[in-house]
Amino acid sequence: MIRRTVFAALAALSLTAAAQAQAPNQTLRIGLREDPDILDPTLARTFVGRIVFASLCDKLFDINEKLEIVPQLATGYAWEDPKTLRIALREGVRFHDGEPMDAEAVRYSLNRHLTMSGSFRRGEIGIAEAVEVVDAKTIRIRLKSASSPFLSQLTDRAGMIVSPKAAEAAGRNFGSAPVCAGPYRFVERVAQDRIVVERFAGYWDAARIHIPRIVFQPIPDNTVRLANLQSGALEMVQTIEPDDVKTVERNRRLKVVSYAELGYQSISYNLGNGPRANTPFGRDARIRAAFELAIDRQAINQVVYEGFYLPTAQPVPPGNPYHVPGFRPEGRDVARARALLREAGVTGPVQVEMTIPNNPDLRQVGEVIQAMVKEAGFELKLNAMEFASSLQAANRGDFETYLVAWSGRVDPDGNIWTFSHSGGGQNDGKYSNPEVDRLLDEARAVTDVAARREIYAKVWEIALQRDRHRMYLWHRKNIVAHSARLTGFVPVADGLIRPQDLRLN
Amino acid sequence: MGIWLLRRLGQIIPTLLILSVLIFGLQQLMPGDPALILAGEERGDPVVLAQIRAELFLDRPLPEQYLRWISRVVQGDFGFSWRIREPVAALILTKLPVTFQLAVMAFLIAVVIGVPAGIVSAVRRDTPVDWAVNGMALFGISTPNFWLGIMMILLFSVELGWLPPSGYVPLTEDPWQSLATTIMPAFVLGSGIAGVLMRHTRAAMLGALGQDYVRTARAKGLGERAVVVKHALRNALIPVVTLGTIEFGRLLAGAVLTEQIFTIPGFGKLIVDAVFNRDYPVVQGVVMATALIFVTLSLVADVLYMAVNPRLRTA
Numbered sequence: 001m002i003r004r005t006v007f008a009a010l011a012a013l014s015l016t017a018a019a020q021a022q023a024p025n026q027t028l029r030i031g032l033r034e035d036p037d038i039l040d041p042t043l044a045r046t047f048v049g050r051i052v053f054a055s056l057c058d059k060l061f062d063i064n065e066k067l068e069i070v071p072q073l074a075t076g077y078a079w080e081d082p083k084t085l086r087i088a089l090r091e092g093v094r095f096h097d098g099e100p101m102d103a104e105a106v107r108y109s110l111n112r113h114l115t116m117s118g119s120f121r122r123g124e125i126g127i128a129e130a131v132e133v134v135d136a137k138t139i140r141i142r143l144k145s146a147s148s149p150f151l152s153q154l155t156d157r158a159g160m161i162v163s164p165k166a167a168e169a170a171g172r173n174f175g176s177a178p179v180c181a182g183p184y185r186f187v188e189r190v191a192q193d194r195i196v197v198e199r200f201a202g203y204w205d206a207a208r209i210h211i212p213r214i215v216f217q218p219i220p221d222n223t224v225r226l227a228n229l230q231s232g233a234l235e236m237v238q239t240i241e242p243d244d245v246k247t248v249e250r251n252r253r254l255k256v257v258s259y260a261e262l263g264y265q266s267i268s269y270n271l272g273n274g275p276r277a278n279t280p281f282g283r284d285a286r287i288r289a290a291f292e293l294a295i296d297r298q299a300i301n302q303v304v305y306e307g308f309y310l311p312t313a314q315p316v317p318p319g320n321p322y323h324v325p326g327f328r329p330e331g332r333d334v335a336r337a338r339a340l341l342r343e344a345g346v347t348g349p350v351q352v353e354m355t356i357p358n359n360p361d362l363r364q365v366g367e368v369i370q371a372m373v374k375e376a377g378f379e380l381k382l383n384a385m386e387f388a389s390s391l392q393a394a395n396r397g398d399f400e401t402y403l404v405a406w407s408g409r410v411d412p413d414g415n416i417w418t419f420s421h422s423g424g425g426q427n428d429g430k431y432s433n434p435e436v437d438r439l440l441d442e443a444r445a446v447t448d449v450a451a452r453r454e455i456y457a458k459v460w461e462i463a464l465q466r467d468r469h470r471m472y473l474w475h476r477k478n479i480v481a482h483s484a485r486l487t488g489f490v491p492v493a494d495g496l497i498r499p500q501d502l503r504l505n
Numbered sequence: 506m507g508i509w510l511l512r513r514l515g516q517i518i519p520t521l522l523i524l525s526v527l528i529f530g531l532q533q534l535m536p537g538d539p540a541l542i543l544a545g546e547e548r549g550d551p552v553v554l555a556q557i558r559a560e561l562f563l564d565r566p567l568p569e570q571y572l573r574w575i576s577r578v579v580q581g582d583f584g585f586s587w588r589i590r591e592p593v594a595a596l597i598l599t600k601l602p603v604t605f606q607l608a609v610m611a612f613l614i615a616v617v618i619g620v621p622a623g624i625v626s627a628v629r630r631d632t633p634v635d636w637a638v639n640g641m642a643l644f645g646i647s648t649p650n651f652w653l654g655i656m657m658i659l660l661f662s663v664e665l666g667w668l669p670p671s672g673y674v675p676l677t678e679d680p681w682q683s684l685a686t687t688i689m690p691a692f693v694l695g696s697g698i699a700g701v702l703m704r705h706t707r708a709a710m711l712g713a714l715g716q717d718y719v720r721t722a723r724a725k726g727l728g729e730r731a732v733v734v735k736h737a738l739r740n741a742l743i744p745v746v747t748l749g750t751i752e753f754g755r756l757l758a759g760a761v762l763t764e765q766i767f768t769i770p771g772f773g774k775l776i777v778d779a780v781f782n783r784d785y786p787v788v789q790g791v792v793m794a795t796a797l798i799f800v801t802l803s804l805v806a807d808v809l810y811m812a813v814n815p816r817l818r819t820a
Contacts, residue, residue: 035589035778037588038588043590045543045544045545045546047546117556118557120553122552123549123553126550176591191596191599191775193768217768220765223655224658224671224766228662228670230663231662231669231670233662233669233672386537387542387781388541388781389535389536391537391541392537392541392542406546407546418549424549425551426549
């Protein structure tokens with residue numbers, strides 16, 4: 001009886017749900033993995049936030065699917081000398097509040113990124129010494145020293161230009177109602193529920209914007225996010241799990257696009273951060289080499305990720321011009337691993353602990369590694385920790401090995417310097433090799449692609465092959481799923497969803 | 506009465522103060538540096554980390570941090586969320602109606618299912634009906650909310666397409682759509698409580714049905730329906746009502762897992778996300794607000810008891 005009543009009630013309600021599912025093609029609803037943080041380009045730091053910014057805030061430059069730097073709010077650039085960059089700006093661009101986007105606005109925004117307290121952009125473009133207005137549509141940026149990664153930083157949040165008038169008025173609360181020069185303007189945000197943006201009529205590239213409204217909805221649970229797509233409550237989801245790909249592919253109303261990311265999954269080793277580095281594993285590179293030889297990346301990839309990811313031995317993915325082609329993962333070789341352990345004078349199993357962020361897939365990765373290295377003579381203890389705690393533990397040196405991922409940057413410097421340079425802020429294991437430091441600094445000043453790649457090849461050889469300071473496991477994939485009604489999506493390795501040319505039929 | 510009320514109000518203030526110290530202190534025991542988690546992948550710049558710590562007063566001694574916070578709270582200022590820079594008070598006020606609506610719906614479902622089921626199983630004690638109802642109650646109590654939630658989403662949203670799978674629409678915006686988005690989470694929450702209510706109703710009814718006054722009622726020739734409903738149930742409901750209030754209070758504190766699964770932007774989701782992001786002002790604000798609700802409700806209950814039962818007034 002009760003059941004029947006419930007079903008009847010649900011049937012009645014379903015009429016309205018059906019009505020909603022047929023909503024006109026005016027709104028694109030995108031499911032995000034988590035709720036973005038503050039929507040201020042200077043103070044923001046989450047990846048999902050960047051997906052929202054792709055609609056809200058245009059940048060001086062953008063990257064295309066070939067990872068080339070292309071102009072956006074700029075029209076071009078020239079190096080006057082290795083330390084002076086001159087940027088020509090697009091004419092007739094307006095912010096969402098109608099103010100003109102000119103050289104003065106660019107100077108204001110870059111200075112805001114550079115000087116605002118708590119700015120996360122400072123680390124990205126801090127090498128800039130001065131920003132000068134040449135004329136209304138030209139600016140000049142003087143750097144403290146030559147920097148080849150600098151331009152690529154202007155393709156992300158550090159290159160976003162905000163309306164000076166709105167930024168001055170709102171101060172630190174600018175993120176509650178950001179005013180930029182992107183294709184969509186901010187309408188409202190309900191924390192943990194939705195962020196709504198609508199098409200900006202005055203956008204400089206308006207002909208490429210076809211969808212009037214975008215709603216971003218954070219839905220943390222993978223199954224539920226996918227269910228929303230399957231039932232038509234969303235038109236697009238930022239990411240799905242590799243094991244869900246087959247289900248989506250079977251559904252004719254949906255499409256899956258999977259493409260390589262800019263980052264990687266890795267295991268970082270504690271080599272010099274506090275007493276926990278002082279173990280046979282932390283002291284002897286031969287033991288670490290044996291550990292790596294015992295691990296079969298492709299097998300883990302098959303077991304945990306349906307073979308979706310791309311095994312690697314270096315921090316730069318193959319699509320990037322700085323990828324070193326010959327530097328590939330060694331095959332699993334338990335006999336050699338055991339021989340290396342004998343050579344290192346090890347008797348009995350080597351005790352190692354691995355800290356793992358507490359996600360189901362990463363725990364599984366840990367368990368497979370545990371089983372693999374056991375055969376070579378390691379007793380790996382897994383320590384699954386909530387992410388915030390694991391981050392602090394790593395920072396303080398309270399770890400031996402740490403399974404940690406990096407979302408990746410366009411320029412290789414962003415994938416290596418901060419982790420492998422002795423002065424790097426995310427070098428949790430305190431790896432320090434003066435030769436590596438020198439090479440990494442040198443690579444920053446070299447602009448020729450081939451010459452710079454050569455330098456990185458040397459770094460891999462010393463830091464990875466010889467010193468074994470970190471192990472790279474695989475490059476993950478961005479797996480976007482969307483309704484077949486949506487067309488025009490162009491996958492770019494940075495994983496952003498660019499609204500240009502998207503259409504809903 | 507007036508003096509009693511004043512004294513009762515006077516007790517609330519130290520209660521809340523002690524609680525505020527507890528919340529603040531317990532939170533410090535959580536591992537994880539808020540500045541580090543706030544910075545996330547951008548944690549590489551020590552200067553910026555120091556700026557964040559200074560701005561949020563994380564570099565001051567704990568007693569100072571506590572005093573800064575509490576002195577603003579007494580003025581009604583709960584601070585702002587570190588992660589999204591919205592005022593905490595505004596966040597709480599937007600989440601409260603959501604959680605309240607969900608709680609009321611879940612509670613109604615629980616009562617509508619649980620109490621009649623308990624009566625039926627008590628009246629039909631040791632029959633197949635009783636066993637069936639008990640089995641269902643056991644199912645309701647022991648089924649994990651997240652599992653039931655996902656199963657319902659897969660059935661009613663993905664397979665049948667009857668209901669929106671998740672999200673929330675305010676009652677004021679579109680009442681039908683609001684019901685459509687909350688009916689599944691309310692059922693998931695309500696089914697668990699229905700089981701508890703059913704078991705307690707059954708036990709209380711069995712007790713009442715064995716009482717002398719029930720025998721007397723039957724002896725004077727009353728119909729079975731009148732005996733059960735008018736005599737036994739009236740008395741049996743007293744403990745059930747007490748239990749119901751406690752369960753309702755728990756619902757108001759937010760249903761963490763259910764809100765997470767159905768992406769309902771209520772109290773539970775607010776506090777969970779705040780804990781994971783080490784957004785201390787939000788955690789503190791939500792716990793204080795919940796405490797305030799509980800303390801107020803218990804005060805209201807006491808006043809009502811006084812109004813109903815004159816004997817208490819002399820105490």
